[in-house]
Amino acid sequence: MDEQLELAPVGYVVIDQDLRILEINKMMMKIAGIENAPIYMHELLTISSQIYFQTYFIPTIITHGAVSEMVLKLKNPSGAVPVLMNTKKSNGFFECAFMQMPMRSEYENELLNAKREAERISQATKEANQKLILLLNKVEFKQAELNVLNSRLQELTVTDVLTNLKNRRYLEEFLPGMMDKGTLTLLLIDIDFFKKINDAFGHHAGDIVLQEFARLLDSLIGDAGFVARIGGEEFVVVLPEISQSETEEIAEEIRKSIEVKDWSYGQMTVSIGIAKSAKGMQLSNLLKIADVALYNSKNEGRNRVTVGSSS
Numbered sequence: 001m002d003e004q005l006e007l008a009p010v011g012y013v014v015i016d017q018d019l020r021i022l023e024i025n026k027m028m029m030k031i032a033g034i035e036n037a038p039i040y041m042h043e044l045l046t047i048s049s050q051i052y053f054q055t056y057f058i059p060t061i062i063t064h065g066a067v068s069e070m071v072l073k074l075k076n077p078s079g080a081v082p083v084l085m086n087t088k089k090s091n092g093f094f095e096c097a098f099m100q101m102p103m104r105s106e107y108e109n110e111l112l113n114a115k116r117e118a119e120r121i122s123q124a125t126k127e128a129n130q131k132l133i134l135l136l137n138k139v140e141f142k143q144a145e146l147n148v149l150n151s152r153l154q155e156l157t158v159t160d161v162l163t164n165l166k167n168r169r170y171l172e173e174f175l176p177g178m179m180d181k182g183t184l185t186l187l188l189i190d191i192d193f194f195k196k197i198n199d200a201f202g203h204h205a206g207d208i209v210l211q212e213f214a215r216l217l218d219s220l221i222g223d224a225g226f227v228a229r230i231g232g233e234e235f236v237v238v239l240p241e242i243s244q245s246e247t248e249e250i251a252e253e254i255r256k257s258i259e260v261k262d263w264s265y266g267q268m269t270v271s272i273g274i275a276k277s278a279k280g281m282q283l284s285n286l287l288k289i290a291d292v293a294l295y296n297s298k299n300e301g302r303n304r305v306t307v308g309s310s311s
Contacts, residue, residue, distance in 0.1 A: 011098030163214035187237035188290035269303035
């Protein structure tokens with residue numbers, strides 16, 4: 001397993017189509033309170049979650065190729081642990097990320113108990129009515145806290161933890177709607193020979209470089225669009241309603257800025273592929289055009305910009 005996934009702050013499990021566990025990281029085993037990896041997925045779940053998983057997960061992942069924000073409970077020697085699971089199908093396997101939700105569960109239980117208590121004392125004396133007012137204030141406060149928690153959780157699912165940029169899920173959820181409203185141009189950017197940084201200085205150094213790179217890229221784009229990290233050293237710049245010449249100027253400015261900057265762990269260059277959407281085009285096709293253009297940039301020597309073609 002990749003070292004970053006092994007040390008990730010969320011549980012990570014890879015299962016096959018028979019629901020056998022192929023990979024599981026340390027955080028997942030810690031959440032479940034186990035020392036040895038189980039063989040099958042259902043061994044991690046409570047009985048009620050096993051039933052829900054079997055009846056909902058299987059048809060959904062087959063139909064859509066992904067499952068978002070599925071609430072489950074994991075077995076744990078100290079008691080059931082509520083988690084939020086996100087899954088995507090990749091190369092015939094299912095990659096699952098689990099986020100522990102103790103705070104959310106506690107707030108929901110407190111809110112429910114407070115409402116029940118308010119109903120019991122609604123017909124009581126003046127003293128009870130005064131208690132009711134205090135209790136309702138508490139309910140309102142807890143509701144506000146829960147709303148904030150839900151908002152943060154939603155933001156977390158579409159944000160790259162390392163760079164604080166938008167992630168691939170954000171692009172998949174929101175770009176199709178943006179493409180329906182007008183043209184979009186994508187710059188698919190890959191750091192050349194990034195693996196050498198990790199090999200020479202370690203993954204911590206690689207993370208620092210990615211953070212520096214994200215900040216520079218975000219400052220260069222400014223209000224012209226936005227930046228997302230879609231994996232590893234690969235980034236996407238989204239530019240709505242922009243001409244081809246302006247796009248190429250921005251791409252070249254990015255390339256030159258990266259090349260001349262004094263980086264923490266040695267000089268770097270990037271390869272860039274450009275793709276422009278057309279009416280009725282699917283996001284997958286737009287990304288494919290950008291990916292082919294990026295490949296051509298790398299194949300022709302790296303540290304260059306290539307404009308993709310839909311033909």
